[in-house]
Amino acid sequence: MPAPELSSGARAAAPRASLRRLWPLFREERPALALATLLLLVGSLAALAYPQGVRIIVDGATSRRDPAAVRDAALLLGALAVLQGLAVAGRAWLFGVAGERGVRRVREQLFRSLVSQEVAFFDGQRTGALQSRLASDTAALQALLSSQLSMALRNGVQVAGALALLVYTSPRLTAVMLSVIPAVAFGAVFYGRKIRGLSRRSQDALAEAGHVAEESLSAIRTVRAFAAEDAEDRRYGAAVARAFALARARVLAGSVFLGATYAGVYAAIAVVLGYGGALVAQGALTAGALTAFLVYTLLIAMGLGTLADNWAEAMRGLGAAERVFELVDRAPAMALRGGRRLERVAGRVAFEDVRFSYPLRPEAEVLHGIELVVEPGEVVALVGPSGAGKSTLGALLVRLYDPSAGRVTLDGHDLRELDPSWLRAQVGVVSQEPVLFSTSVAENVRYGRPGASDAEVREALAGANALDFVQGFPDGLATRVGERGQQLSGGQKQRVAIARAILKDPRLLLLDEATSALDAGSEALVQEALARLMRGRTAIVIAHRLSTVVGADRVVVIDGGRVIESGGHAALVSRGGAYARLVERQVLRG
Numbered sequence: 351m352p353a354p355e356l357s358s359g360a361r362a363a364a365p366r367a368s369l370r371r372l373w374p375l376f377r378e379e380r381p382a383l384a385l386a387t388l389l390l391l392v393g394s395l396a397a398l399a400y401p402q403g404v405r406i407i408v409d410g411a412t413s414r415r416d417p418a419a420v421r422d423a424a425l426l427l428g429a430l431a432v433l434q435g436l437a438v439a440g441r442a443w444l445f446g447v448a449g450e451r452g453v454r455r456v457r458e459q460l461f462r463s464l465v466s467q468e469v470a471f472f473d474g475q476r477t478g479a480l481q482s483r484l485a486s487d488t489a490a491l492q493a494l495l496s497s498q499l500s501m502a503l504r505n506g507v508q509v510a511g512a513l514a515l516l517v518y519t520s521p522r523l524t525a526v527m528l529s530v531i532p533a534v535a536f537g538a539v540f541y542g543r544k545i546r547g548l549s550r551r552s553q554d555a556l557a558e559a560g561h562v563a564e565e566s567l568s569a570i571r572t573v574r575a576f577a578a579e580d581a582e583d584r585r586y587g588a589a590v591a592r593a594f595a596l597a598r599a600r601v602l603a604g605s606v607f608l609g610a611t612y613a614g615v616y617a618a619i620a621v622v623l624g625y626g627g628a629l630v631a632q633g634a635l636t637a638g639a640l641t642a643f644l645v646y647t648l649l650i651a652m653g654l655g656t657l658a659d660n661w662a663e664a665m666r667g668l669g670a671a672e673r674v675f676e677l678v679d680r681a682p683a684m685a686l687r688g689g690r691r692l693e694r695v696a697g698r699v700a701f702e703d704v705r706f707s708y709p710l711r712p713e714a715e716v717l718h719g720i721e722l723v724v725e726p727g728e729v730v731a732l733v734g735p736s737g738a739g740k741s742t743l744g745a746l747l748v749r750l751y752d753p754s755a756g757r758v759t760l761d762g763h764d765l766r767e768l769d770p771s772w773l774r775a776q777v778g779v780v781s782q783e784p785v786l787f788s789t790s791v792a793e794n795v796r797y798g799r800p801g802a803s804d805a806e807v808r809e810a811l812a813g814a815n816a817l818d819f820v821q822g823f824p825d826g827l828a829t830r831v832g833e834r835g836q837q838l839s840g841g842q843k844q845r846v847a848i849a850r851a852i853l854k855d856p857r858l859l860l861l862d863e864a865t866s867a868l869d870a871g872s873e874a875l876v877q878e879a880l881a882r883l884m885r886g887r888t889a890i891v892i893a894h895r896l897s898t899v900v901g902a903d904r905v906v907v908i909d910g911g912r913v914i915e916s917g918g919h920a921a922l923v924s925r926g927g928a929y930a931r932l933v934e935r936q937v938l939r940g
């Protein structure tokens with residue numbers, strides 16, 4: 351089943367669904383959010399009371415000529431200012447921290463979901479796109495949760511409160527002002543949608559650019575070797591240009607949106623002043639009431655202006671939330687845990703009429719009915735031309751994929767009935783290009799068995815012929831190996847990977863011999879370590895060296911997704927078939 355390309359799926363029900371999905375993240379934050387809401391109301395009420403003080407001051411200074419009232423009202427305004435400042439700071443802090451906590455949970459959930467997905471899912475995804483989900487989408491979500499929502503709430507309360515007071519002061523004047531508002535609101539909804547679509551596309555384009563950069567940087571040696579810096583530069587430049595074009599369209603839409611909103615609001619003020627001034631001239635309204643009216647209108651104007659901004663930002667955040675939750679909620683096609691665990695493992699592996707095509711390329715069958723039994727303790731060397739399907743067999747053994755037909759069994763049990771994590775604990779894998787993490791040598795070895803003691807790590811390194819060179823490093827076992835272990839030679843990396851497998855002490859081994867030649871000394875050390883590792887275990891070795899094949903109990907030749915020959919090295923050579931030809935053509939290095 352092909353993994354769907356991200357973020358192209360159904361999005362129709364988006365914003366509300368995302369909001370509903372966000373709420374559970376804040377369960378523990380409820381007391382803080384309640385207090386924050388209270389502060390929000392206090393702050394908003396203080397802001398709404400402010401124009402009343404202004405009205406008293408203006409009327410006290412003009413028609414009523416009452417200095418005491420002016421002084422009292424000024425003191426009240428000062429108190430309101432302090433109250434509002436405290437309330438705003440408290441609200442921002444509480445909402446902000448709650449938002450950060452929620453985003454932290456989303457990040458954790460997203461990462462957990464990502465690492466739990468089946469391998470086939472990653473075949474269809476680019477690492478850069480997934481990283482962008484973790485980085486930029488969660489950042490947009492963070493902005494939404496820690497500030498946008500609370501600002502929107504505050505502005506919403508203020509606009510509603512100011513409107514109510516306006517109606518109370520002069521319904522006619524309010525009606526006049528409101529005659530301009532629906533147009534603004536309509537524009538906001540229309541443009542909000544447009545901006546949201548654009549912002550999603552621009553984020554996709556940015557992820558694409560990130561992918562290009564990641565690919566070039568992680569392959570910097572290849573880029574340098576081919577002097578391809580300029581070409582990479584152009585490739586990245588083109589990707590960034592696409593992202594920029596979309597971002598510009600988004601910014602343009604946002605700017606028009608903002609401009610239209612402001613124009614609408616300022617027009618409303620002009621109307622209010624014109625009509626309200628006439629009412630004052632007729633004596634239907636005091637100058638103070640008109641001033642208060644104007645301040646409320648400004649409050650509404652600012653509130654709406656920021657709301658429009660909030661709206662655009664919130665749409666961006668919700669777009670991001672959608673994409674994040676799409677992944678958080680994705681159920682892996684293959685669970686990590688659950689199923690039988692065998693008490694004892696003898697180590698008999700059987701491929702029974704196994705057919706397989708990679709999920710992303712269902713039309714191209716890679717294995718066409720593989721029959722292969724590996725007895726407990728047997729060392730089987732798989733040989734065959736490149737692309738024959740050898741690594742694919744290995745991938746099925748650790749259940750990175752399931753066969754399309756037929757079955758793979760361990761001691762007679764279909765792998766699909768076994769607990770995948772338990773199964774993987776039974777298999778030690780040493781791959782062609784061992785991956786070391788950017789941490790210490792000891793931690794890299796301990797990846798085989800977390801919690802192993804230093805002495806055990808040391809012993810494993812010794813068994814892998816790696817202890818000497820590791821102890822030769824100034825920091826010994828604590829030496830950090832760079833990103834992907836770049837400070838180690840190929841042979842050294844191999845031996846650290848072997849130490850990892852020794853520490854894991856699995857019943858089954860899956861070894862993918864390095865195709866690249868190591869120098870003779872290093873080669874001998876690796877071979878010796880491997881031989882020690884294989885002793886007493888069932889081993890499937892994807893072999894590229896004659897010495898490995900000669901040392902194996904049995905050689906199995908795979909070609910075109912089929913087992914075409916099987917037997918001892920000498921017997922197969924004398925048979926003069928496909929294997930003999932491989933040896934002759936020196937496909938297997940001596």
Ligand SMILES: Nc1ncnc2c1ncn2[C@@H]1O[C@H](COP(=O)(O)OP(=O)(O)OP(=O)(O)O)[C@@H](O)[C@H]1O
Pocket residue numbers: 473708710711716734735736737738739740741742743
């Ligand atoms: N993730 C994948 N998605 C789709 N097709 C794949 C994938 N991995 C491998 N293939 C295809 O499956 C076929 C078998 O590949 P496999 O890696 O098993 O060959 P191999 O015998 O191990 O080759 P080599 O000795 O070169 O490593 C190839 O045609 C390859 O293109």
